[in-house]
Every structure is written in C-alpha cells, then in structure tokens.
Amino acid sequence: MLAASTTTLPLFLALSACAGPNPLAGPPPLSSDVRGLFDAVTDEQNLIWIYKRTMASYSAEAPPLSALLAEHQAHLAQLRAMIVEPPGKTIPSTVTRKPAVPGTAATAVAQLRAAEQAASTAQLRRLARAAAPLAQLYASIAASEATHVSALTALAARSPR
C-alpha cells in the first residue's frame, strides 16, 4: 500500500529544468523537492546540535535523550540519502540555530520539546508540494518528532527544576 519505505525511497531529482539546459546560463534553479530536502536537512542538524549541547550540559538527562538523538541521526541520514548533489550546490552541513542551553535541566528539556514541535510542524508544511514518497518521509519524520514531544513532556516532568 505504501509508496515508500526507508529502504526503497528513490534518490531524488537534483534539478528541476531537465529539458535542454543552456550550458552557458549557469546552474538551473533547484527543484522545490531539493529545496525542501535542504531545509529538512538543516532542521535536523539544528535539532541534533541542541540535543548534543543539552546532553553535554545535563549528563543525568543524557541516557533518555540519547535514543531520541539516535532517531534524529537516522532522519538526517535518510534525508541526505535522498539528494544527489546538484552542480555547484552541496548538501547543507552547517547548524543555523544555536540557542543557549537553559539554566536548569527541566527548562533545557522544555527547549528541546519546543524545538521538536517546531520541527514536526515544519515537516508538515513541506508535504503539500513534495513528491509522494518524499511527502511520506516528511510525514513519518513529523510523527517521530511528535512522539519525541510526548517523551520529552514526560521527561521534563521528572527533571530537576
């Protein structure tokens, strides 16, 4: 029934203008699918950065957070595997948002939860214009992030304030 799975998802078109490109006109614009993938890759990298900083600052929270971090690393790997780098463009590898780690474990976990919620919402915004297999990947990652929101809500309730 599904059109996609983590093992059968195709590598994606790198470029949108396939018919008769003018070699002197420079690289054609990126397709909306690739732009969406680049954004999704950046979002995952930002989340991973926040997880690592939080875990480094609050080692007592690291064990429960490590499983969620591992799932984000799986998301990132899957998203990156969907992209054939277009000429003149590379898959984003920089973290674009580096919020300060809050002063207590509970607020740090709350910050992670807010970041997860925002990331899930962003994935859903990408659905409409994405090709079906890619839309399913975004939806699955959004659902994963929704489960993280629940897990972090429970963790925040028992973290030191």
Added chain:
Amino acid sequence: MTATPTATAKQQPMQPVPALQAALAAEHTAVYGYGIAGALLTGGDRAAALADWHTHEQARDTLEAMIVKLGATPVAASPAYALPFTVNDARSARRLAAALEDGVTQAYLGLVAVSDTTLRTFGALAMQPPANRAAEWRGSTVAFPGMPGS
C-alpha cells in the same frame, strides 16, 4: 538531461478512496484487536485500552463518513481477524496494542501518498496519535513511524 526520475518517482499518486478504505480497514482491525487486548489487561492498562478502543471507533466513523462523501461504500468490518501472534496474557496484549497502532499509523501514512493536499495533511496528522500510542504501549519510540520495518 541532467537527471532521470526513478521508477518509484514515476509512480502514479495513490487514489483517495482506496487509501481511505485501507485506513478504515486498519481502524476496523484496531477496534477488534482492542477488544481482545483489553480483556487481558488490568488497572491503568485496561483503562488506556478502553480509551484507545473508543478513539478507534470514532476514527472509524470519521473515515466511513469521508468515504461515503466521496460516493463509495465503506469497507465493512470482518467478523474476526487473525492475530499476528498468540495473545494470552497482559504482556502479549500490550504487544498487540502496539501492533494495532503501528498498523493504523502505516495505513494513514498511505493517505499521504495521494495528490489531494487536504487528504495528505489529514493522513499526516492522523498518523501522529497512533504513533504516540504505539510508543506508549511499546515503551519506546521508533525513527520512522508507519514505514515498513520501522
């Protein structure tokens, strides 16, 4: 030509009615399965199973209405369903509940493959509660809810 679409990328989008029917079938299965699981659970787990059972009944009714609105006849529930494994105690009942939620999650992910953006968003949002319930019954999250093998 700078790149070629793969066979999967050329697939026709899933049609709305079959995708909705698949989701409805999964909800029928969940309603049946929770009847089995709930009978083997006690205390908080039993209360959770009862609440989840009612949630799936409501989702079933919603899907039936959507299918009727599209001019199709909703798929009927079967009198009985084969369970994926032997369910004879609380532990296996919790495993069954997680499996039921995984099945519903996967079915709603199928809706995300349709071209209608409203249905896509419906499917993407509808898969989140069962993904959460599956994680609660299983006791752990998965990286790719709804994807085969996750």
